Amino acid sequence: MSQIQERGSTHVYKVNKISKEEMDSMVARCVHEDPPFCSAACPLKLDARAFLEAAAAGNFKKALLLYEKIAPFPLILSAGCEAPCEKKCRLSEIGDGLAIREVERAVARFGEQSRLGMVFRSKKRKSTAVLGSGLFALLLAGELEKKAYPVRVLCEEADEEAYLRAAAPFLDGEAFRLELKRLRGKDIQFEFGCALTPELLEETRGSADVLCASWELTQQLFPGAQSVPELVYCEAERLVSGPSEGVMGAAFAVKKAALTVDRLAQNLDPRNTRGQEGAVDSKLYTDLAEAKELRRVPVGESGYSREEAIREAGRCIRCHCEECLKSCAYLKHYKKHPGLLAKEIYNNTQIIMGDHQLNKPMNACSLCGQCTVVCPNGFDMARVCHLARQNMVSTDKMPLAPHEFALLDMLFSNGEAFLCRPQPGYETCRYVFFPGCQAAAIAPATVKAAYLDLCARFEGGVALMLGCCGAICDWAGRYEMEAQTRDFLDRELAKLGDPTVIAGCPTCLKELSGHEGLKLRGIWDVLLEIGLPAGGHGLDRPAAMHDACGARGDAKTQEAVRELARRLGCELSETPYEGDRAPCCGYGGLTAYANREVAAEMTDKCLERSDAPYISYCMACRDRFARQGRESRHILELVYGTDAGAPPDISEKRRNRLTLKNEVLQEIWLEEAMEKKLDYPLRWTDEARRMMDDRMILVEDVIAVLEDFRESGEAIRDEDGLLVARRRVGNATFWVKFSPEDDGGFLVRRAWSHRMRVEKREG
Amino acid sequence: MAIEKNYYTIDPQGKLSCYKCGVPLVKGKAKFMYLDNGFPVELPVCPVCGFVYVPEELALGKVASVERALEDK
Ligand code: SF4
Ligand code: SF4
Ligand code: SF4
Ligand SMILES: [Zn+2]
Numbered sequence: 001m002s003q004i005q006e007r008g009s010t011h012v013y014k015v016n017k018i019s020k021e022e023m024d025s026m027v028a029r030c031v032h033e034d035p036p037f038c039s040a041a042c043p044l045k046l047d048a049r050a051f052l053e054a055a056a057a058g059n060f061k062k063a064l065l066l067y068e069k070i071a072p073f074p075l076i077l078s079a080g081c082e083a084p085c086e087k088k089c090r091l092s093e094i095g096d097g098l099a100i101r102e103v104e105r106a107v108a109r110f111g112e113q114s115r116l117g118m119v120f121r122s123k124k125r126k127s128t129a130v131l132g133s134g135l136f137a138l139l140l141a142g143e144l145e146k147k148a149y150p151v152r153v154l155c156e157e158a159d160e161e162a163y164l165r166a167a168a169p170f171l172d173g174e175a176f177r178l179e180l181k182r183l184r185g186k187d188i189q190f191e192f193g194c195a196l197t198p199e200l201l202e203e204t205r206g207s208a209d210v211l212c213a214s215w216e217l218t219q220q221l222f223p224g225a226q227s228v229p230e231l232v233y234c235e236a237e238r239l240v241s242g243p244s245e246g247v248m249g250a251a252f253a254v255k256k257a258a259l260t261v262d263r264l265a266q267n268l269d270p271r272n273t274r275g276q277e278g279a280v281d282s283k284l285y286t287d288l289a290e291a292k293e294l295r296r297v298p299v300g301e302s303g304y305s306r307e308e309a310i311r312e313a314g315r316c317i318r319c320h321c322e323e324c325l326k327s328c329a330y331l332k333h334y335k336k337h338p339g340l341l342a343k344e345i346y347n348n349t350q351i352i353m354g355d356h357q358l359n360k361p362m363n364a365c366s367l368c369g370q371c372t373v374v375c376p377n378g379f380d381m382a383r384v385c386h387l388a389r390q391n392m393v394s395t396d397k398m399p400l401a402p403h404e405f406a407l408l409d410m411l412f413s414n415g416e417a418f419l420c421r422p423q424p425g426y427e428t429c430r431y432v433f434f435p436g437c438q439a440a441a442i443a444p445a446t447v448k449a450a451y452l453d454l455c456a457r458f459e460g461g462v463a464l465m466l467g468c469c470g471a472i473c474d475w476a477g478r479y480e481m482e483a484q485t486r487d488f489l490d491r492e493l494a495k496l497g498d499p500t501v502i503a504g505c506p507t508c509l510k511e512l513s514g515h516e517g518l519k520l521r522g523i524w525d526v527l528l529e530i531g532l533p534a535g536g537h538g539l540d541r542p543a544a545m546h547d548a549c550g551a552r553g554d555a556k557t558q559e560a561v562r563e564l565a566r567r568l569g570c571e572l573s574e575t576p577y578e579g580d581r582a583p584c585c586g587y588g589g590l591t592a593y594a595n596r597e598v599a600a601e602m603t604d605k606c607l608e609r610s611d612a613p614y615i616s617y618c619m620a621c622r623d624r625f626a627r628q629g630r631e632s633r634h635i636l637e638l639v640y641g642t643d644a645g646a647p648p649d650i651s652e653k654r655r656n657r658l659t660l661k662n663e664v665l666q667e668i669w670l671e672e673a674m675e676k677k678l679d680y681p682l683r684w685t686d687e688a689r690r691m692m693d694d695r696m697i698l699v700e701d702v703i704a705v706l707e708d709f710r711e712s713g714e715a716i717r718d719e720d721g722l723l724v725a726r727r728r729v730g731n732a733t734f735w736v737k738f739s740p741e742d743d744g745g746f747l748v749r750r751a752w753s754h755r756m757r758v759e760k761r762e763g
Numbered sequence: 764m765a766i767e768k769n770y771y772t773i774d775p776q777g778k779l780s781c782y783k784c785g786v787p788l789v790k791g792k793a794k795f796m797y798l799d800n801g802f803p804v805e806l807p808v809c810p811v812c813g814f815v816y817v818p819e820e821l822a823l824g825k826v827a828s829v830e831r832a833l834e835d836k
Binding site: 752 | 778832
């Protein structure tokens, strides 16, 4: 049997193939981490989504805590903010934008202030002082107190009440009382009744690390002073101060000023490392279909009641992008957004020493490309995982175990089971039928019928090529093997006179399109052109069409297969996720081999779309649906009136390929087939066959063990008197528990394997 | 005397025998090797021909999990 060299060591340190830049640009496509539109529009960056969620849940305490992060005086901000968030709210595109400010007002009014963290907060070492009064001065004092600076306020006013009145004359009675209470509760050291003279300012400069002032006072003391707008800082005067207009203007100026204070307190240039300030653009995508209530809860004279605010907040659809997670079972399984998952998978490829914990997710993606279609930004997870696999192969860090069975299966398809023959009577041919390895493995009779039909109806000769297109090694990231397979197939095609390939599988079609200068068609296409043969018939009840991931982006193929189905008399029911948006059956990308759990979830995802029987045009899909107990037919089975029946197990899939090859060799090319026959009877318990399928142990592996036993007589006799023999085949040791039978045969009872070598040790 | 670490020990307790040599298996020294890592173990071994037995539970349990761990190195 063909073998694949296992990597010799885990200690291989080589360079790798993907550049960080390329990965970063791919990762950046996922907008999941972008802020919702409301927050993006808010210059103060309120986490409005979380705020509204808390409010909608009636948790005003938590909502207030979130709001206080941007507003030391919530009633002042909510009274005067111009609410740019509401204009940007996604709901405004289909109805009324959310009344965020009104909810804020209600929360500020009814929310219970949390004392947590206020009590034992330790103060910063650097001290600050704010001179003068007015909105900017008040808000800045509040903001600095929130940031745990010791704050002194020096003002002309006689008490807190006068100070608050000077800052927010627009507050009504109730709001004024609440904010006054809040101001008195703050840890601010007031010095009332001050004469705000240049001397006082200089004196204060001596005792405070950072000095701030209202803009009015700055202008009064330093006529012509210049404030740098983005810093709110008068550099010459070393005074944190600047003009602002309106409540939102003052609040935003305070936010910038507070950052400047932070930098100055650390003796840093206030210009550096400020991050992105103010409103930003968001590229977040949201499915507006989730919106239920389009109209605002009407606002009364005195604003929302508690209940009204809860109802209005409940209209928020918490803008978030989940398009790919909704449609892909793999992403859902790992519960991660592709942006994050891709970053982790990339990092995984960069590990030189230690555990590659992301190998499993990297190998579980079916490389189907569905995410790229459903993602509003075309995020290409398939490319990320495919590149990562190639990268792991290039650095010799890729484990062989998850893909070895599939790779050996491919070598079998292109070795022992491979066939390439021109139609009898021709040296070269105009066409070659390439049904694909899975078609031969799962529906050999259908393949034969299709080939005979094509031979009968085409002039110029139709050759037959039974083999694998190379998708298997491509999916595994084994790019060198892929190149070898391509060369091999090209040489075989050249022998046939470079005919046009008629592919029986959309994945083959896609894989073969990578061959330079190859003429290619799908059999569905050909059948539409030459018409249906006699003997085909559709299903007698409505069926669901499952589009193959190999045909994603290939509208012509998708439509051709539907047209064939219709001509056969099938009634196709509509299902969600059709065409380019179709999910993968779980075979693609070798998921079925590398991660059976995820593959099963993918199959379920496909089947939950409809209760009807499924028609597909990829044999792997047909097989996986049938295994899951669904009535499942390949379009070619319907066309040729064949029924591949119950899905074969892994050994039958191999035998089917060999039998098909031998059959056509005998019947069409009149060649003697070389079938190996055992010269002793071999029997199996059902349990043994189930176990073998589950553990990926082939009949051939078991035979290899038994042949070895017959020759060497080496085995163990266990306590039940059963024999256990073993043999190393390729990279694994296979064990078979059996009983010899009276007629010289064997009854196989159990089988298991391991990859480690085991050896006797001296001493 | 140096104490040698064994990752795993199975004593056949006289329940298994070598089919070829016709003698009971004994607890003997063996070694698992994978991807150039080695693990000393004690497994049922034929004292005559040296056949080392890896029972099903061991293959599917401990051995499989160590394989997975090494494969991801
Ligand atoms: S669909 Fe998925 S990958 Fe695309 S932006 Fe949304 S969360 Fe990110
Ligand atoms: S629906 Fe909610 S999260 Fe989305 S923009 Fe509007 S308020 Fe913000
Ligand atoms: S399985 Fe398909 S849809 Fe899901 S991440 Fe991979 S390529 Fe995208
Ligand atoms: Zn022996």
